[in-house]
Amino acid sequence: MKPMIEVEDLYSTYGDRFVLQGVTMQVCAHEIMTIVGGSGCGKTTLLKHIIGLYTPHSGRIRLFGREMLGMDEAEFGALLKQVGVMFQYGALLNSLTVGENVALPLQMHTDLPDALIFKIVRLKLHLVELDHAFDLYPPELSGGMRKRAALARAIVMDPKILFCDEPCAGLDPMLSLEIDRLLMKLNQALNMTIVLVTHELESIRRIAHRITMLDAGKVLFSGTLEEAERSGIRRMEEFFLKGEG
Numbered sequence: 449m450k451p452m453i454e455v456e457d458l459y460s461t462y463g464d465r466f467v468l469q470g471v472t473m474q475v476c477a478h479e480i481m482t483i484v485g486g487s488g489c490g491k492t493t494l495l496k497h498i499i500g501l502y503t504p505h506s507g508r509i510r511l512f513g514r515e516m517l518g519m520d521e522a523e524f525g526a527l528l529k530q531v532g533v534m535f536q537y538g539a540l541l542n543s544l545t546v547g548e549n550v551a552l553p554l555q556m557h558t559d560l561p562d563a564l565i566f567k568i569v570r571l572k573l574h575l576v577e578l579d580h581a582f583d584l585y586p587p588e589l590s591g592g593m594r595k596r597a598a599l600a601r602a603i604v605m606d607p608k609i610l611f612c613d614e615p616c617a618g619l620d621p622m623l624s625l626e627i628d629r630l631l632m633k634l635n636q637a638l639n640m641t642i643v644l645v646t647h648e649l650e651s652i653r654r655i656a657h658r659i660t661m662l663d664a665g666k667v668l669f670s671g672t673l674e675e676a677e678r679s680g681i682r683r684m685e686e687f688f689l690k691g692e693g
């Protein structure tokens with residue numbers, strides 16, 4: 449099966465400092481790939497490259513088999529419609545209701561009539577078990593509800609690939625479990641490919657099909673949980689023993 453995402457020898461800089469230094473990895477269709485690594489190692493940067501927010505110093509990225517560098521805007525826009533993103537600090541707009549927040553991508557990227565848009569929004573809110581929150585404003589939601597609303601917004605366009613950057617950060621274990629359960633549902637019921645940045649070992653054990661660990665700007669390991677645990681790589685063993693990313 450052709451990979452959904454192929455990153456090849458990716459170098460990335462902020463100013464003159466290299467953050468990614470030759471990252472090569474692939475994400476297959478319908479898998480849940482988790483990306484782990486210490487704080488500041490470049491996980492968010494990598495995601496932003498894959499969704500085309502940053503231009504690399506060098507290297508190649510293919511999304512759905514299409515070369516992203518040099519792609520014209522129309523093709524790039526069409527490609528991005530098939531991608532959903534839940535950013536690390538991605539906030540909902542407090543001045544809009546949950547329903548309006550979730551509707552935003554549809555209003556921006558489609559010309560569907562409002563009645564249909566809000567029908568789709570209700571379906572997505574149902575999927576993340578937030579039916580009752582349609583008319584609430586973000587400050588009226590609990591932390592876990594806010595994350596689920598952000599998840600609903602990320603999937604409202606029915607993306608083939610969903611990127612989630614630390615979706616459980618700041619949530620207690622029960623609420624993290626809920627988010628994991630929803631991600632598994634999206635993966636299994638809707639065949640969504642998921643790229644998940646996380647440092648939560650429990651979460652990884654629950655839902656990861658494969659793991660990629662970044663270290664010093666490179667991929668230290670990419671493979672299944674079983675392969676990770678017997679990789680013989682010290683940093684990997686430390687991570688799985690103590691949860692030290």
Ligand SMILES: Nc1ncnc2c1ncn2[C@@H]1O[C@H](COP(=O)(O)OP(=O)(O)OP(=O)(O)O)[C@@H](O)[C@H]1O
Pocket residue numbers: 462467485486487488489490491492493494536
């Ligand atoms: N916009 C930016 N301008 C300059 N430097 C940046 C910028 N964004 C990130 N960096 C730097 O690049 C490095 C990688 O950052 P990145 O956010 O990708 O790390 P991360 O692995 O996602 O970390 P965390 O686990 O804390 O979220 C860090 O040293 C960070 O300070």
Ligand SMILES: [Mg+2]
Pocket residue numbers: 491492493536613
């Ligand atoms: Mg980050």
